[in-house]
Amino acid sequence: MITLYEQATSGNCYKVRLVLTHTGRAFRRVEVSARDGSTRTQEFLARNPIGKVPTVEFDDGRPLGESNAIMLHFAEGTALLPADAYDRAKVYEWLFFEQYSHEPMIAVRRALFLYEERRHLATPERLAQLMEGGNKALSVMEGRLAAAHWLAGNAFSIADIALYAYTHTAEEGGYDLSSFPAVQAWLARVAKVPGHVPLEA
C-alpha cells in the first residue's frame, strides 16, 4: 500500500490526498512535521533529503516528494491529466505557476497566522508583500475562470486540485475572495466534483 507522509493541515499534503482519493487508490497516512522535528530525522531525510512533506513511499519502498510531482505521477492515464498535448502542457503551466507565484504568497501568509512559531515573521512589510503577490496570483486565476469552467482544457484536472488546495483557505491568510467572483464560483464547482474530500485540520 502507498504510504503518505503528511502534515494534515498542509494544503500541499491535501493535494495528494485528493488525487489518491479521486483515482481510487488505497493509502495509509503517517503524520510528520517540521514542527516537532520528525521531518529532520535521518530516517525521513533518507526518503526526502529536503525534509519536506508530502512525501509518498510506494509498495517497493521507493520515495517521491514534491506535491505536484506526486499528483502528476498518480494522474497519468486518468481523466485528471488531459491526453491532448496542449491541454496537458497548460496543466504543467498551472502547476508551476502554483508553486512559484501562488503558494509562496497565499500558503505562506496563511501559515504566518496559523502556526504560532511563525508569528514573529509577520512584519507589516512582509504581510503587505504577500498580500500584493497573492492578489496578483488570484487575478491571474480570475482572468482564466471568468472565461472557462476549469483551469486547463475543458475538464477538471490536477491543475484545479493544485490551485484549490490553498485558494480555498486564502481567507485564513487574510485575502478577500469577494473581489474574485469567478474564483469563488470555481471553488464551489471543485468541491462538488464526485469524490471530493474536505481538508481535515
Next chain:
Amino acid sequence: MITLYEQATSGNCYKVRLVLTHTGRAFRRVEVSARDGSTRTQEFLARNPIGKVPTVEFDDGRPLGESNAIMLHFAEGTALLPADAYDRAKVYEWLFFEQYSHEPMIAVRRALFLYEERRHLATPERLAQLMEGGNKALSVMEGRLAAAHWLAGNAFSIADIALYAYTHTAEEGGYDLSSFPAVQAWLARVAKVPGHVPLEA
C-alpha cells in the same frame, strides 16, 4: 515556427533554448523584458497574464508559459524525458524542487548583483537568507550527484537542464561551488552533452 519570447540573460529562458536545441527544433527569438516594460504591454499579457518570460508561441498562435512546463512539453517522446514511470516522476520532483527551493535562492541572489535596479533589495539579511537557502539546495544536489551521474534515472534529462541553468551561474550570485565537488563534475558533464549551447549574455 516556434517563437520564444525571452530575456537572453535569464536562466529560465536558457532552459528553453537548450531543450529546443537538444530536440532539434527551429525557433525564432524575440527579446522582451520586465526591465524595459515590454512584458507589461497588453499584447504580451494576452500571451502570458503573469507577464513573465520565457513564453513560447506555437505555429497556431497558442501560447505557453513557465520554463519547466515548456520543457516538459517539448521533451515528451524524446530521450530527455524518461519512459519509466518512476524515473519520470523523479524528473517532475527535480523540476518542482528547482522552482521552489533552488531558483528563488540562486537565481534571485544572482539577479541582485546582475541587475542594477535590484541592488537596493540586497540587504545583508536578504543576502544571508539567500546564501543559506541556496547552499541547502546545492547540498541536496550534491547528495544525489555524489552517487549518480544524472539527477533523475540513468540518463541526461530535462531535470539536468533545469538545474544546470542557474547552478552554472551560481558564482555570479556569490556561491562557492568548491564545497560541492559532485555538482562541479556534473556541470562539466552537462556542458559536454552533444548539442549543448552556452548561455549567451
